[in-house]
Amino acid sequence: MTSAGFLLDGLWIALQPRNLLFCFIGCFWGSIVGVLPGLGPLAGMALLLPLTFSLDPTGAIIMLCGIFYGAMYGGSTTSILMRIPGEAASVVTCIDGYEMARKGRAGAALSIAAIGSFVGGVLSVIGLMLVAPRLADAMLAIGPAAEFTILLVALGISAFAATGPLLKTATMIALGLLLAMIGLDPLTATPRFTFGSLQLADGLSFAAMAIGLFGVSEILMSFGQTITERPKAPALREMLPNRRELKEAAMPTLRGSFIGFVFGIVPGVGHIVSTFASYAVEKSLSKRPEEFGQGAVAGVAGPETANNATTGAAMIPLLVLGIPAIPVTAVLLSALTIHGVQPGPLMIAQHPEIFWGLIASMLIGNLMLVVLNLPLVGLFVSMLRLPYGYLAPTILLICLIGVYSVKASSFDLGVMAAFGLLGYFLRLMKFDIAPLLLAFVLGDRLEINFRRALTISEGDYAIFLKGPAAQFAVVLAISVTIGVLFLRWRQSRGATP
Amino acid sequence: MTIYTKSCRNDSRHIVFRLPLALVGAASALLALPATLAAQNYPSRPVTMIVPAPTGGGTDVFARVLAEIVEADLKQKFVVENRGGAGGTLGTTQIVTAKPDGYTIGFIWNSPLTTSPHSLNVAYTPDSYRAVMSVGYSSYVLCVRPDFPAENAKELVEKLKQPGTRYTYGNDGVGGTMQLAAERVFSSIGVKLRGIPFAGAGETAKNFLGGHVDFYGGSLPPILPHVEAGKAKCLLLTSAGRNPSVPKAEGLSALGLDKAETVLWWGLIVPAATPEAVFETLQKAFIQAAASDKFRDAMAKQGATSRVLNGKATDALIRDELAALGAVAKELGIEKKQ
Numbered sequence: 001m002t003s004a005g006f007l008l009d010g011l012w013i014a015l016q017p018r019n020l021l022f023c024f025i026g027c028f029w030g031s032i033v034g035v036l037p038g039l040g041p042l043a044g045m046a047l048l049l050p051l052t053f054s055l056d057p058t059g060a061i062i063m064l065c066g067i068f069y070g071a072m073y074g075g076s077t078t079s080i081l082m083r084i085p086g087e088a089a090s091v092v093t094c095i096d097g098y099e100m101a102r103k104g105r106a107g108a109a110l111s112i113a114a115i116g117s118f119v120g121g122v123l124s125v126i127g128l129m130l131v132a133p134r135l136a137d138a139m140l141a142i143g144p145a146a147e148f149t150i151l152l153v154a155l156g157i158s159a160f161a162a163t164g165p166l167l168k169t170a171t172m173i174a175l176g177l178l179l180a181m182i183g184l185d186p187l188t189a190t191p192r193f194t195f196g197s198l199q200l201a202d203g204l205s206f207a208a209m210a211i212g213l214f215g216v217s218e219i220l221m222s223f224g225q226t227i228t229e230r231p232k233a234p235a236l237r238e239m240l241p242n243r244r245e246l247k248e249a250a251m252p253t254l255r256g257s258f259i260g261f262v263f264g265i266v267p268g269v270g271h272i273v274s275t276f277a278s279y280a281v282e283k284s285l286s287k288r289p290e291e292f293g294q295g296a297v298a299g300v301a302g303p304e305t306a307n308n309a310t311t312g313a314a315m316i317p318l319l320v321l322g323i324p325a326i327p328v329t330a331v332l333l334s335a336l337t338i339h340g341v342q343p344g345p346l347m348i349a350q351h352p353e354i355f356w357g358l359i360a361s362m363l364i365g366n367l368m369l370v371v372l373n374l375p376l377v378g379l380f381v382s383m384l385r386l387p388y389g390y391l392a393p394t395i396l397l398i399c400l401i402g403v404y405s406v407k408a409s410s411f412d413l414g415v416m417a418a419f420g421l422l423g424y425f426l427r428l429m430k431f432d433i434a435p436l437l438l439a440f441v442l443g444d445r446l447e448i449n450f451r452r453a454l455t456i457s458e459g460d461y462a463i464f465l466k467g468p469a470a471q472f473a474v475v476l477a478i479s480v481t482i483g484v485l486f487l488r489w490r491q492s493r494g495a496t497p
Numbered sequence: 498m499t500i501y502t503k504s505c506r507n508d509s510r511h512i513v514f515r516l517p518l519a520l521v522g523a524a525s526a527l528l529a530l531p532a533t534l535a536a537q538n539y540p541s542r543p544v545t546m547i548v549p550a551p552t553g554g555g556t557d558v559f560a561r562v563l564a565e566i567v568e569a570d571l572k573q574k575f576v577v578e579n580r581g582g583a584g585g586t587l588g589t590t591q592i593v594t595a596k597p598d599g600y601t602i603g604f605i606w607n608s609p610l611t612t613s614p615h616s617l618n619v620a621y622t623p624d625s626y627r628a629v630m631s632v633g634y635s636s637y638v639l640c641v642r643p644d645f646p647a648e649n650a651k652e653l654v655e656k657l658k659q660p661g662t663r664y665t666y667g668n669d670g671v672g673g674t675m676q677l678a679a680e681r682v683f684s685s686i687g688v689k690l691r692g693i694p695f696a697g698a699g700e701t702a703k704n705f706l707g708g709h710v711d712f713y714g715g716s717l718p719p720i721l722p723h724v725e726a727g728k729a730k731c732l733l734l735t736s737a738g739r740n741p742s743v744p745k746a747e748g749l750s751a752l753g754l755d756k757a758e759t760v761l762w763w764g765l766i767v768p769a770a771t772p773e774a775v776f777e778t779l780q781k782a783f784i785q786a787a788a789s790d791k792f793r794d795a796m797a798k799q800g801a802t803s804r805v806l807n808g809k810a811t812d813a814l815i816r817d818e819l820a821a822l823g824a825v826a827k828e829l830g831i832e833k834k835q
Contacts, residue, residue: 046553140703142707143708144704184671188671189616198583317703322719323719330553333699338795338798345722407582448694455693456691
């Protein structure tokens with residue numbers, strides 16, 4: 001049978017009323033956990049996982065997958081309306097999405113994010129069907145040395161994506177890397193900066209930090225009346241994006257799909273890195289880079305598409321190799337093993353109904369989500385009609401609930417408050433917070449892969465040039481550096497005619 | 498809740514923790530009559546079962562299946578609560594410091610009890626809790642790529658012992674049970690390998706298949722599909738006996754090293770001062786549940802082996818393992834720092 005034949009079979013499976021219902025439940029619940037700050041796809045899936053014990057494996061994985069990409073849709077909502085990242089992959093959207101909302105374009109930003117998510121999601125599923133086995137080989141080739149170089153490139157890109165001057169961005173990156181040091185040393189298990197507390201043994205909670213730095217600091221800023229312009233609800237006929245905005249979003253959406261799918265290969269942090277990469281690419285290709293940080297449409301469309309496009313690639317290691325590359329797919333793996341299905345190189349042959357049923361349901365689910373999310377835009381935007389005196393405490397309450405529910409840890413609430421204060425002072429001094437968060441996310445993996453590589457090579461730095469993947473990564477690093485320098489030069493020339 | 502945020506130094510630990518225990522003992526003697534009555538009616542309200550691991554892992558699945566079986570038997574709700582973090586030590590601390598009335602119990606895997614105390618300042622010792630029973634184990638396995646010139650455990654050891662060889666193996670993380678289990682085997686054989694820590698067996702499998710490390714070290718399920726596909730060859734288990742899912746791999750008894758066995762196992766613990774009647778009720782119900790077909794089936798699906806032990810045997814296992822792994826950790830230079 002050809003792929004098309006298998007896909008038709010898959011559609012038949014996915015369209016069974018039972019599976020359609022599971023797909024809807026997953027997408028709906030995913031949208032909710034995506035909207036709620038703190039609760040990401042991981043927490044959302046973990047909550048519903050026990051329910052899947054009594055389902056069949058196909059239904060179980062269709063539902064859990066729905067939560068995964070549903071959360072990617074919902075994550076942008078609070079970023080745009082309240083400057084609180086719903087989950088890690090929506091940090092970048094806080095920058096221009098919120099600025100759009102302040103200009104009364106909240107409806108347009110939400111619609112563009114939903115449409116971008118749909119395009120990215122569908123294209124990545126198609127990519128998953130076409131190149132899954134080949135991409136799986138590429139993923140295996142990436143060892144610790146290559147991964148280190150790729151992450152270094154990602155960090156470099158974020159320096160370019162940032163809005164502030166280079167020195168301030170570099171300071172934020174350094175601070176982020178230092179904060180990532182907190183916890184157990186990965187090679188000796190020595191506690192670092194934990195002050196003897198078990199609470200810090202795992203390091204700081206990303207959700208608590210991100211919500212503190214963005215959401216809480218925003219509320220603190222408003223107390224001092226530092227912000228005069230708050231997001232305002234647009235009139236009904238201004239809800240949808242206008243023609244100019246759609247045109248500006250078109251190319252970033254397509255580029256974002258590609259960037260997202262490629263970065264989906266990067267183990268662990270692909271969905272976050274892809275948003276920064278897409279933002280940087282859009283900013284460097286833009287004719288008006290000065291608009292970025294002031295509500296550029298491309299700064300919302302690109303990253304929001306990219307984070308959804310990683311979902312397809314992120315599934316590849318699980319479905320083709322049986323290896324979960326990110327925590328979310330680890331939950332999917334356990335949902336399958338509970339039913340005695342062990343994904344691996346033979347799964348597509350042994351359980352075609354699961355693989356193709358899942359592919360088809362991802363296509364259907366993406367359609368469901370865009371139909372579900374576009375009408376909700378109006379509802380979400382109407383929240384902005386609330387007087388800020390009521391809205392601010394509500395936001396704070398949502399933040400508290402969200403952060404607490406991740407690990408049921410009151411310690412994390414303290415972390416959120418502390419980072420709220422830190423974010424307040426950083427913003428008073430006009431520091432850009434996004435690079436700090438990216439550096440924090442990448443810090444762990446940068447360090448461990450650097451040290452893994454050198455342990456394998458017994459201290460020989462030549463390992464960073466050994467093997468095709470590592471060499472490719474170095475070529476990538478050099479070409480990105482040259483590309484960034486060239487674009488900066490071109491833009492600076494364009495700016496002073 | 499604040500007991501464990503203050504670091505508790507080794508020398509002072511005994512004083513700090515024996516005193517409250519003694520007080521609890523005295524108090525329960527004074528209140529003996531009503532306490533016994535309450536214990537006899539146990540369980541009269543829902544029981545919280547803390548699992549110090551996130552949802553979805555083997556420990557969580559086993560806890561939920563057991564809870565379901567025991568609920569039907571004791572006619573009371575057993576609510577599973579996941580409290581992950583710090584290698585399970587956060588949740589375990591919550592279990593041992595809970596009110597010892599049988600309404601907070603803990604389903605754990607061995608790592609927070611016998612491994613983590615060597616690298617983290619945990620606020621508990623085997624005296625702070627009581628093992629009720631254990632359900633079974635899963636062995637770790639050492640696998641090589643198909644072209645590796647060894648077909649069984651003996652040949653593997655010969656290869657490892659050859660002078661000038663510098664092999665690397667992937668493990669589940671420094672100070673974890675898997676690393677200590679493997680190092681315990683290596684040190685009994687008398688060889689040294691460079692361990693490369695990964696975030697879990699899945700990541701280890703990826704780096705092993707990609708050729709970045711020489712040996713796969715980890716649990717069975719992630720590597721099994723690759724053994725089936727002819728991409729890996731598993732030769733040595735960290736359990737004494739064999740495992741039917743990898744017929745080629747030999748147990749440690751093939752090398753005469755039965756005593757170096759370290760496996761991943763699961764069991765039930767309660768706070769040390771839990772009333773005897775409650776303890777007996779739980780021990781009986783959970784041993785029965787663990788022996789049921791439904792539970793054995795759940796274990797088989799996760800590649801685990803059923804081996805039901807009572808509280809006394811589990812307690813002895815914990816104390817032995819804690820001491821043996823402590824010696825391995827010391828040899829590796831892993832130690833608690835303040």
